[in-house]
Amino acid sequence: xxxxxxxxxxxxxxxxxxxxxxxxxxxxxxxxxxxxxxxxxxxxxxxxxxxxxxxxxxxxxxxxxxxxxxxxxxxxxxxxxxxxxxxxxxxxxxxxxxxxxxxxxxxxxxxxxxxxxxxxxxxxxxxxxxxxxxxxxxxxxxxxxxxxxxxxxxxxxxxxxxxxxxxxxxxxxxxxxxxxxxxxxxxxxxxxxxxxxxxxxxxxxxxxxxxxxxxxxxxxxxxxxxxxxxxxxxxxxxxxxxxxxxxxxxxxxxxxxxxxxxxxxxxxxxxxxxxxxxxxxxxxxxxxxxxxxxxxxxxxxxxxxxxxxxxxxxxxxxxxxxxxxxxxxxxxxxxxxxxxxxxxxxxxxxxxxxxxxxxxxxxxxxxxxxxxxxxxxxxxxxxxxxxxxxxxxxxxxxxxxxxxxxxxxxxxxxxxxxxxxxxxxxxxxxxxxxxxxxxxxxxxxxxxxxxxxxxxxxxxxxxxxxxxxxxxxxxxxxxxxxxxxxxxxxxxxxxxxxxxxxxxxxx
Amino acid sequence: xxxxxxxxxxxxxxxxxxxxxxxxxxxxxxxxxxxxxxxxxxxxxxxxxxxxxxxxxxxxxxxxxxxxxxxxxxxxxxxxxxxxxxxxxxxxxxxxxxxxxxxxxxxxxxxxxxxxxxxxxxxxxxxxxxxxxxxxxxxxxxxxxxxxxxxxxxxxxxxxxxxxxxxxxxxxxxxxxxxxxxxxxxxxxxxxxxxxxxxxxxxxxxxxxxxxxxxxxxxxxxxxxxxxxxxxxxxxxxxxxxxxxxxxxxxxxxxxxxxxxxxxxxxxxxxxxxxxxxxxxxxxxxxxxxxxxxxxxxxxxxxxxxx
Numbered sequence: 018x019x020x021x022x023x024x025x026x027x028x029x030x031x032x033x034x035x036x037x038x039x040x041x042x043x044x045x046x047x048x049x050x051x052x053x054x055x056x057x058x059x060x061x062x063x064x065x066x067x068x069x070x071x072x073x074x075x076x077x078x079x080x081x082x083x084x085x086x087x088x089x090x091x092x093x094x095x096x097x098x099x100x101x102x103x104x105x106x107x108x109x110x111x112x113x114x115x116x117x118x119x120x121x122x123x124x125x126x127x128x129x130x131x132x133x134x135x136x137x138x139x140x141x142x143x144x145x146x147x148x149x150x151x152x153x154x155x156x157x158x159x160x161x162x163x164x165x166x167x168x169x170x171x172x173x174x175x176x177x178x179x180x181x182x183x184x185x186x187x188x189x190x191x192x193x194x195x196x197x198x199x200x201x202x203x204x205x206x207x208x209x210x211x212x213x214x215x216x217x218x219x220x221x222x223x224x225x226x227x228x229x230x231x232x233x234x235x236x237x238x239x240x241x242x243x244x245x246x247x248x249x250x251x252x253x254x255x256x257x258x259x260x261x262x263x264x265x266x267x268x269x270x271x272x273x274x275x276x277x278x279x280x281x282x283x284x285x286x287x288x289x290x291x292x293x294x295x296x297x298x299x300x301x302x303x304x305x306x307x308x309x310x311x312x313x314x315x316x317x318x319x320x321x322x323x324x325x326x327x328x329x330x331x332x333x334x335x336x337x338x339x340x341x342x343x344x345x346x347x348x349x350x351x352x353x354x355x356x357x358x359x360x361x362x363x364x365x366x367x368x369x370x371x372x373x374x375x376x377x378x379x380x381x382x383x384x385x386x387x388x389x390x391x392x393x394x395x396x397x398x399x400x401x402x403x404x405x406x407x408x409x410x411x412x413x414x415x416x417x418x419x420x421x422x423x424x425x426x427x428x429x430x431x432x433x434x435x436x437x438x439x440x441x442x443x444x445x446x447x448x449x450x451x452x453x454x455x456x457x458x459x460x461x462x463x464x465x466x467x468x469x470x471x472x473x474x475x476x477x478x479x480x481x482x483x484x485x486x487x488x489x490x491x492x493x494x495x496x497x498x499x500x501x502x503x504x505x506x507x508x509x510x511x512x513x514x515x516x517x518x519x520x521x522x523x524x
Numbered sequence: 525x526x527x528x529x530x531x532x533x534x535x536x537x538x539x540x541x542x543x544x545x546x547x548x549x550x551x552x553x554x555x556x557x558x559x560x561x562x563x564x565x566x567x568x569x570x571x572x573x574x575x576x577x578x579x580x581x582x583x584x585x586x587x588x589x590x591x592x593x594x595x596x597x598x599x600x601x602x603x604x605x606x607x608x609x610x611x612x613x614x615x616x617x618x619x620x621x622x623x624x625x626x627x628x629x630x631x632x633x634x635x636x637x638x639x640x641x642x643x644x645x646x647x648x649x650x651x652x653x654x655x656x657x658x659x660x661x662x663x664x665x666x667x668x669x670x671x672x673x674x675x676x677x678x679x680x681x682x683x684x685x686x687x688x689x690x691x692x693x694x695x696x697x698x699x700x701x702x703x704x705x706x707x708x709x710x711x712x713x714x715x716x717x718x719x720x721x722x723x724x725x726x727x728x729x730x731x732x733x734x735x736x737x738x739x740x741x742x743x744x745x746x747x748x749x750x751x752x753x754x755x756x757x758x759x760x761x762x763x764x765x766x767x768x769x770x771x772x773x774x775x776x777x778x779x780x781x782x783x784x785x786x787x788x789x790x791x792x793x794x795x796x797x798x799x800x801x802x803x804x805x806x807x808x809x810x811x812x813x814x815x816x817x818x819x820x821x822x823x824x825x826x827x828x829x830x831x
Contacts (some may be wrong), residue, residue, distance in 0.1 A: 338567050
């Protein structure tokens, strides 16, 4: 049989098989979305995973909300003001809003939500620590609540727009218990919970009474798919409309498919090679600067990441509050780097170790590229891959890293405070090495002021100071990449992955 | 026979105990789930971490935690997942049928394919058909299972979209994962059947049977196959352990909602109860299959029954 005939035969028989085997076509008006992980619990206070955030905003609302371009806008609160020298934050609440079970949303629901988050129930989960600046919530009248502050938290408004601070129904939780609520969530959001199959799928129907206008699609269906390659395959097969993990190598293939599209935009994730400033040659600031200058980050972005990233000069991307456009990355200059190393007395052939997340195949290539650039200035770098969780939770916090280690930070608040404080304040979890009084003072100052302009100045100063001390080799801020089926329209894709498919339609 | 069974049964329980003790201890060496859970939190204090640990019951001594796990496991209660609090027994009950379906179908397909092929190869030893079967099985042996899985997805879900690429959407979803496993298993099984059959065919009683003028088919399938069944059953029983190992990988590629996926994610997220539960169930399954193999000996070969 000639190859052509064989192909025709296969095509014909596959067509016949298709009608037998493939499940019936998707119902009109259902949007299918792939998520890389099942957080296992839909209670806002139970988890900190990004995958929770990707789903949570469909079923819950916060007092404040964030638009897809990251602006803070009124949510369940219509306005807010600071009182009593910023020790009190007063919210005026939206009226006529009901939870999906019919329970009314009011000041009591807000108080219940925060009493729960800040009390015994919240202690069991990781969210509480983000809201510790709040002393208590006081009901003024059914449509007004006061947040009494223990200490200032300039990022509070952002935090109220997401995750743990989503407003939950008091009566429902009191009657059914937290465990039931975690598997059968009820909120005020645009979609109502329909069915949850752990590790498999989660489905919603539209909330026709949504205060912000009913969603356009009838059903929303999430599937948990861990492997990026499998997400891409499902997208190609037309069985999902939105994929949130696309392997870079697949982007071109997907773009060539007339049914599919790929969207790549600035994202919250920044990457750096942090320096172990207490070890060997790395104690010398000039050596650290030289290593930073030895690596051509633009080339890495272009060839390995295929342009899906932007170079950075501090450990944050352009969307982050505190980003300083005037601060430029150290230039790629191997000759000067070599001279600086020589001046510092570093012998050619000196060895260092780079620790990185072994499961990240893209970063493995980046690490190899960094090592070969360092080889170019006479430094021999050995690569040590770790399991991501081991590196993040054991090696780094206990200070057992090599001379350089990969640090990747999500910064969901899009505020440099969150990153800088965790990375540079003395004895923070991801700062095993640096103890700098000036840096601590700056971090403390910005965290204790509500004045955003003053904060921005301080945050930019922190960025400059860290760059000047060369505490890390800033690499790039990674794009958020979505694989899409063109039949889905008006998706309003957010940079931080927290979808809200209110206006989305499906052809 | 009953004394032998009792001894084997007690041994099996002992093995499961050792496995669960080891796994429960080992995963606690892998690190602190409280750190995992609070990974993205802005500034977590030691106090916050201690609260989370206490909520998970991790502040107690290891042996107390293990004893509690055992007490629950006896009645099928493996506690609650750290990631979300779903009862582990529910997660396992959801995942077990998917894994069993995949294991049994792929093992079944592999036996149906490899026994006739192995026999044909043995009967035609050294001839063209034997060569062909051996080469094909060698090719099958050389495929890494994840690579084969990805190739099947490309071919049957994307180039010719006749099957769903992943997940569970009815029986059609079972085809590719089972095929992947069956191809890998058959490659080894064919060679095993061929060798066992060759050995049997050279035995004296086969020559006697042929001399009596029995038909080839009767000689092969009644006399020879029954006699080489023992090494085959032993091997397939032992293979069950490997099969489960391979399933972990294949389940991941196909996003198969089974125990492999569950165990894999539990390791990644340091979800002690889920890992303990899945490992217990998997080890009970493997040990039980080995026990069945021992019993099957007796059924197939009367000589063992009387020993």
